[in-house]
Amino acid sequence: MTPEFAVSARELRRNFGAFTAVDGISFDVRHGEIFGFLGANGAGKTTAIRMLCGLLPPTSGSATVAGYDIGRQVHQVKGAIGYMSQRFSLYDDISVGENIEFYGGVYGLSRAAIAAKSKSLLADLGLSDQRHLLTKSLPLGWKQRLALGTALLHEPSIIFLDEPTGGVDPISRRRFWRIIYELAEKGTTVFVTTHYMDEAEYCNRISIMHQGAIVALGSPTALKQEYGLGTVQDVFVHLITGTTDR
Amino acid sequence: MQQILYLVQKEFRQIFRDRFMVGFLFIVPIIQIFVLGNAVTTNVVNVKVVMHDADRTPMSRDLIGRFTHSRYFRVVAVEDDYTALTRILDRGDASLALVIPRHFQRDAVNRDRPAVQLLVDALDGNSSGIALGYVSEIVQRYQADAVLRDPALAAPMAGTHRAELEPRYWYNPELESKVYIIPGIMAILLVIVTIFLTSMGIVREKEIGTLEQLMVTPIRSYQLIVGKIIPFAALGFVEMILVMGFVYLIFGIGITGSIPLLFAEAMLFIFTTLGLGILISTIAETQQQALFIGWFFMIFAMLLSGFFIPIANMPPSIQAITYANPVRYFLIVLREIYLKGTGLSDLIPETLSMAVISLTVFTAAVLRFRSTLR
Numbered sequence: 145m146t147p148e149f150a151v152s153a154r155e156l157r158r159n160f161g162a163f164t165a166v167d168g169i170s171f172d173v174r175h176g177e178i179f180g181f182l183g184a185n186g187a188g189k190t191t192a193i194r195m196l197c198g199l200l201p202p203t204s205g206s207a208t209v210a211g212y213d214i215g216r217q218v219h220q221v222k223g224a225i226g227y228m229s230q231r232f233s234l235y236d237d238i239s240v241g242e243n244i245e246f247y248g249g250v251y252g253l254s255r256a257a258i259a260a261k262s263k264s265l266l267a268d269l270g271l272s273d274q275r276h277l278l279t280k281s282l283p284l285g286w287k288q289r290l291a292l293g294t295a296l297l298h299e300p301s302i303i304f305l306d307e308p309t310g311g312v313d314p315i316s317r318r319r320f321w322r323i324i325y326e327l328a329e330k331g332t333t334v335f336v337t338t339h340y341m342d343e344a345e346y347c348n349r350i351s352i353m354h355q356g357a358i359v360a361l362g363s364p365t366a367l368k369q370e371y372g373l374g375t376v377q378d379v380f381v382h383l384i385t386g387t388t389d390r
Numbered sequence: 391m392q393q394i395l396y397l398v399q400k401e402f403r404q405i406f407r408d409r410f411m412v413g414f415l416f417i418v419p420i421i422q423i424f425v426l427g428n429a430v431t432t433n434v435v436n437v438k439v440v441m442h443d444a445d446r447t448p449m450s451r452d453l454i455g456r457f458t459h460s461r462y463f464r465v466v467a468v469e470d471d472y473t474a475l476t477r478i479l480d481r482g483d484a485s486l487a488l489v490i491p492r493h494f495q496r497d498a499v500n501r502d503r504p505a506v507q508l509l510v511d512a513l514d515g516n517s518s519g520i521a522l523g524y525v526s527e528i529v530q531r532y533q534a535d536a537v538l539r540d541p542a543l544a545a546p547m548a549g550t551h552r553a554e555l556e557p558r559y560w561y562n563p564e565l566e567s568k569v570y571i572i573p574g575i576m577a578i579l580l581v582i583v584t585i586f587l588t589s590m591g592i593v594r595e596k597e598i599g600t601l602e603q604l605m606v607t608p609i610r611s612y613q614l615i616v617g618k619i620i621p622f623a624a625l626g627f628v629e630m631i632l633v634m635g636f637v638y639l640i641f642g643i644g645i646t647g648s649i650p651l652l653f654a655e656a657m658l659f660i661f662t663t664l665g666l667g668i669l670i671s672t673i674a675e676t677q678q679q680a681l682f683i684g685w686f687f688m689i690f691a692m693l694l695s696g697f698f699i700p701i702a703n704m705p706p707s708i709q710a711i712t713y714a715n716p717v718r719y720f721l722i723v724l725r726e727i728y729l730k731g732t733g734l735s736d737l738i739p740e741t742l743s744m745a746v747i748s749l750t751v752f753t754a755a756v757l758r759f760r761s762t763l764r
Binding site: 197198199219222223225227229231233234235236237238242245246247249250251252278 | 392393395396397399400403404407408598599600602603604605606607608609610
């Protein structure tokens with residue numbers, strides 16, 4: 145039984161003391177969609193994504209991820225999702241192959257599965273000859289793709305990407321997005337936060353967060369039409385500052 | 391189970407790929423044993439003595455000769471000017487001054503209570519106390535010999551010592567402080583390896599973000615804890631075996647009691663320090679903070695363990711605190727098993743105390759770890 149939506153949030157709220165980081169947001173993410181989560185720094189994107197991944201309990205409200213409740217079924221949620229943050233979280237001091245082996249093992253894959261996955265991932269990344277290298281010696285763009293690969297070892301149905309392309313060159317970013325498209329084509333739901341407005345244009349649908357609330361949600365084309373603006377960047381600036389960047 | 395194995399494997403890979411770490415783990419114990427075993431000594435030898443002999447008689451020279459020939463003392467000068475003695479002590483050229491007054495021999499022969507004066511630089515109270523003991527031993531022996539030579543002297547001296555103490559020092563007959571200190575070094579090493587490596591290992595993962603990555607995997611927090619503990623506990627035991635080996639090779643001191651018992655007690659002890667390591671990791675955000683907190687605990691644990699300062703010498707309020715210090719019990723247990731071959735039945739209070747402390751600290755650590763990580 146497949147749940148209706150890959151991610152479904154209802155009045156999801158998180159307070160830190162008197163500060164409301166996420167102010168009762170509701171939205172649905174369809175299966176196999178690339179869902180962009182936009183917002184200025186401090187808009188509450190990371191808090192929202194951390195709640196959805198089971199890293200942070202919500203103050204109130206509810207959400208299901210892959211059909212599991214993020215409050216009561218955290219363990220199942222974690223098994224169903226992949227997560228990659230800007231810090232991409234590989235161990236620098238062990239080799240490329242050892243990182244893959246480790247995360248495969250942590251996700252409970254069998255030795256045979258790990259070996260097979262590792263081989264194909266390394267081949268995809270063009271790192272087969274570098275698998276004995278210490279991870280710290282890889283260029284940033286490669287590290288990010290490797291981190292994404294390790295987050296996908298257990299074939300999650302949803303992958304959460306928290307500013308995955310921060311700080312890399314345009315070529316690496318384009319390569320990274322090519323992988324994201326391939327994933328979505330194969331049916332994986334992609335939930336991605338980004339600062340880059342050109343990346344927002346690649347998404348099927350985007351939501352724009354401002355001061356903890358979702359102020360706009362729709363496909364890039366629909367949003368541009370609604371506000372009569374030419375780019376997602378213009379829509380974003382208009383919504384956040386109330387002015388038009390022209 | 392499988393997840394834990396992968397965690398342990400990863401942890402060992404990280405440790406052994408780090409050249410510095412491997413060096414630290416294997417070379418530090420050798421240096422510590424060698425240096426501390428020889429240097430942290432409460433044996434007082436080569437105490438510098440200055441002599442002032444105003445009597446210049448065969449008897450006074452005999453007394454001086456006994457100091458010259460003692461391995462505990464080194465006579466640095468025979469000073470004729472009495473007033474110069476203070477200056478010599480002030481300058482630190484000698485820490486003892488023995489003054490033999492005029493008529494020492496005459497008083498002795500006349501049975502008129504002969505006296506000598508001893509000036510002591512007591513800046514280091516412990517050492518001067520011990521040195522004082524040696525002095526009185528020499529003087530007593532001197533008296534006894536004098537009586538042997540001239541039984542007539544026995545009468546006036548009979549009052550001064552009717553009973554004579556002849557101590558036999560068991561388990562450490564030479565009163566070698568090495569024998570006493572080495573179990574202490576073992577405890578310190580275990581503390582270092584477990585508290586510091588555990589806390590810094592976890593905090594490092596916090597810093598680089600891998601801990602967060604692990605928390606989004608279906609791994610359970612108990613698996614994470616076990617996966618972190620096993621490598622460091624294992625390293626702790628390896629260190630202990632290394633230390634035991636070095637101690638035997640360098641100082642020829644072997645274990646008298648049961649090795650399994652020693653390891654079981656060490657296991658109990660390690661649970662506390664691993665727990666402390668985990669606890670620190672939940673408080674510290676950076677490795678630097680972890681290091682500071684670790685030092686704070688370690689200094690207290692060592693100073694209040696009886697390793698450097700005997701617990702009986704501490705004020706009662708501080709003594710009360712030492713009851714919560716696991717190192718206090720572990721030192722006793724180590725020394726008892728290592729040097730005396732004591733069995734479990736005589737170590738029950740210490741073992742129980744360690745068990746209670748371990749359980750408390752470890753439970754607190756696990757609860758805090760789970761709540762901070764969710």
